[in-house]
Amino acid sequence: MTAISVKNLSIVFGEDENETKVLDAVSFDVEKGEVFGLVGESGSGKSTVLRCIAGLYTHWTGEILIDGQPVGAQLTKERCRKIQMVFQDPYGSLHPKHTVQTTLAAPLRIHGIGDSDRRITEVLRDVGLAPHLRFRYPHQLSGGQRQRVAIARALILRPFILLLDEPTSALDVSVQAEVLNVLSDIRDREGLTYLLVSHDLAVIGHMCRRLAVMQQGLIEEVVDYADLSGSRAQKAYSRMLFDASHHYDRSMANDITAARQAGGGTVHGA
């Protein structure tokens, strides 16, 4: 059973000369209950894929199927109850003038769901936030606590797909461990499907069985993490990405420089 099916997803930003194709015919499937990883360097379009699926961008072409149902470009309330997203920067993704309570109550009010007090208590417990933090403003919370609030906000409508856009890259390693554990626990309990974007292959390796490697708007390959870590990836780029994440190695740096010089330049704009 596929939870998310993306077929030939393309999106173009800018007009005329500045036109850039950020995604070029991206296709992949995510099984129900799976944690699927999207890796790539900056500019590879990995976050753009998430934003298209979430419904934040509306001018894409191609096909996105959620639970077998094609979704349109427009964001509908029904889609909001199926898919939610957690953003990278816990400092920018919470409204600075809303308390945790206000942030969590808003979606319930929008969707006309009663019993909000109990649901908020439950979701705070699920993400491991102490009840006394419920009436704090974001500036009174640490980075890890904020990210838990962001996860709670994504969970409160009980979606079955969670899009995670670098959910731990702004956090310290010890806090990252806590947040990743929270995400794993919730998935085990609720059977959610995760689509996880990260530049950190160790995080992807910890969470995902399968992943797609992206480069410049294209999917290089969809590969099992076991194959990638066992140097059995098909594409040289994927292997290089993995090796480069692993450790610092002088000769590897030389290889990359050589590869870059054979390929395009590193200057952009003009």
Next chain:
Amino acid sequence: MSAQASEVPAKRKKVAFLDREATSVTEAFLQRLLVGVHTFLSNGLAVAGLSIILLLIAVAAFAPWIATHDPNLQNLSMALKPPSSVNWFGTDEYGRDIFSRIVYGSRVTLYIVTLVTITVGPIGLIVGTVSGYYGGTVDMIVMRITDLFLAFPGLILTLTFVAILGPGLEQAVLAIALTGWPAIARLARAETMTIRSSDYIAAARLQGASSLRIIFGSIIPVCMSSVIVRLTLGMASVILTAAGLGFLGLGAQPPTPEWGAMTSAGREYMLDSWWLVTAPGVAIMVVSLAFNLFGDGLRDVLDPKSK
């Protein structure tokens, strides 16, 4: 990491209410408000500004009890008397007590400031946020209109409106408000444009919030602080413009004791009777200075980054 400092709470005087964990949204808001008040009160000049404004309000409210004379009672035998124990600030060319006229004049000043602010603020805020949030054609049309307004020097445009509407206090207020909203709209729009692309707005959209809900629930609360600061700082210029209109005879009409008009009337006697222009002149200066100081203090509390 330059933010280590915020990791460990520094020592602060213990205030029971502020240090306890909030148990409701209202309480959290009140705590936040109190911290703001605390910051504001530690700024001496701002407190001075606020005190003068409060004094102004008190004077306006209790004018009949504070004034020593009827502000409009003419007594030609008492004309152009210098300050004395009977007429503290002297009398004008019709023998009216200047102190009492200044006291009653505070009502006119407050009336203008309040009316302008409550019309300019909401209009500018709503026009600016809506235009900034939707962008596109709506934004283009609205912004060209504000360009049109901002292309004229403020006082000239106000004068034009008064010329069309006719002289009078209400007309002056309307004219000042008409020229005041574009600046606020511009400010609100600029803020909205930066907020619009933030992750918390994206998150709000993903929760199914309608555009109206996002504008009123998420964007306006953030824009509000800078708009309030700008309005407060703008009050000084409202007072000056109103006084200017009064001075030119286009604002409040005689015998209303408006400070600008009083300065204008006293001009002819300035060489012999200095108190005629000095008293209302000082009043205008002190009150506009007070609004500026208050606005600066408010900015430190509401909008610390622009310090």
Next chain:
Amino acid sequence: MSSTPRASDAAAVQMPLIEARDLRVAFQMQRGVFQAIRGVSFSLGQEKLAIVGESGSGKSTVGRAIMRLNPPSAIVTAERLAFKDVDLLSASRKELRRLRGRHISMIMQDPKYSLNPVATVGEQIAEAYRTHHKVSNREARERALTMLEAVQIRSPKRVYDLYPHQVSGGMGQRIMIAMMLISDPEVLIADEPTSALDVTVRLQILAILDDMVKERGLGMIFISHDLNLVRSFCDRVIIMYAGRIVETVAAADLDNVQHPYSRGLLNSLPRLDQKRDRLPVIQRDDSWLEAV
């Protein structure tokens, strides 16, 4: 504090480039004094010394204290804080200005904020050289071009005339390195120089830094939060927690750290090579805040 014999031997051969004994930095805040660094001692030889820690550990403050770049509200004290035989605490502003750039340089995380947006990158590099050397414009330009080549920029002449907004993050960081190394400093402080960069670009930048350290005999302080990176890139690692050093180890021995915090930090890191259901979470202990 214990450092492994091997590492300290290497550093003890000659006079340390940087020596800090009981370095303390406090910040005067509105409502009291905040102790950011609470007694840190270490010495730097011709090596790559890493300072790792989480946010709030004070690792960046240490780097700034050496450069004497702390804000005015900072109170810096130490038994000794010296570059070779120059006491950095008693040095005059003028001496400090001469030291900065000429003898000690610093690279920050994001080149976007460190480069002047209205001058071309080449001019800025040449200017950095002319600040410390009396040479003609022409010679400074030549030096800058050579330096751009040294940081592996392929067409230095073209890049020389670019403005900061026209270069990518990786190239910006190369330019920063060129600018910081053109006057041949002896100590380089790199504060998270690669954390804003992609892995492949990161590797190239590290290779450049690595070569510079080897060729020029630099001492480098590499401030980072990335334990995996530090393990393979640096010689020695200092682990900081809440303004103190909890442990100093040779990078090769990073897996054998003793202090519970260091162990917890390493364990909480997702591993590329081994799958675990849950990541162990650090159970913090108040005793770690006390002196080791």
